[in-house]
Amino acid sequence: MPQLAVIVASTRPGRAGPAIADWFLARAKDHGELDAGLVDLAEVNLPFLDEPEHPSRGHYLHPHTRRWSAIVASTDAFALVLPEYNGGLPAPLKNALDFLYEEWAHKPVGLVSYGMGSAGKHAAGMAEQVVTALRMRPAPTRVAVPLRECFGGEAVHPNEAMESAAHGMLDELTSMTGATREEGSGVR
Numbered sequence: 001m002p003q004l005a006v007i008v009a010s011t012r013p014g015r016a017g018p019a020i021a022d023w024f025l026a027r028a029k030d031h032g033e034l035d036a037g038l039v040d041l042a043e044v045n046l047p048f049l050d051e052p053e054h055p056s057r058g059h060y061l062h063p064h065t066r067r068w069s070a071i072v073a074s075t076d077a078f079a080l081v082l083p084e085y086n087g088g089l090p091a092p093l094k095n096a097l098d099f100l101y102e103e104w105a106h107k108p109v110g111l112v113s114y115g116m117g118s119a120g121k122h123a124a125g126m127a128e129q130v131v132t133a134l135r136m137r138p139a140p141t142r143v144a145v146p147l148r149e150c151f152g153g154e155a156v157h158p159n160e161a162m163e164s165a166a167h168g169m170l171d172e173l174t175s176m177t178g179a180t181r182e183e184g185s186g187v188r
């Protein structure tokens, strides 16, 4: 079964990210077509990009980069669970994306955004620009979580739009992952 990493993209104490990622992970497990697990950027604990060479060369000096590279290289698809900070994507996610290059290429990615005003839609738009530059393939359906309406401090209270978008995105990621395998070397 293809592997899906649900990435918690906020790292600050008291963050909402893990609760929202847990909700999406539960939907991915119910969906049942992808082998889904959480990857928490707070635990990955990358410093700001500190590699001397361009990531596209794949010559990594630091053990933290090699560990991150191994996680991303062994994953078939991603769901980025990202908050909106000041109208954009969170810095830890941008940094984690910038650390690598080939490891992301051609892989499907779903954007699960959240925020106060616009459910993180500006953050999702910026993230889509970045993942497209990395030659990833964004799922057409985005999930947007309006925190005021659907988050109670600890628990997510999903609305119908969230549920239906999550299901649609998981369908898309599943079929896009199949396409990735066909496009690949045929080794897998």
Ligand SMILES: Cc1cc2nc3c(=O)[nH]c(=O)nc-3n(C[C@H](O)[C@H](O)[C@H](O)COP(=O)(O)O)c2cc1C
Pocket (backbone or CB within 6 Å): 010, 011, 012, 014, 015, 016, 017, 018, 083, 084, 085, 086, 087, 088, 114, 115, 116, 117, 118, 119, 120, 147
């Ligand atoms: C530094 C910062 C900037 C924020 N900027 C926005 C924003 O531009 N738009 C928005 O809808 N919410 C904004 N918020 C509210 C966040 O979406 C909300 O606090 C959310 O819980 C942040 O995700 P996190 O708890 O996982 O860190 C901001 C929060 C922080 C901490």
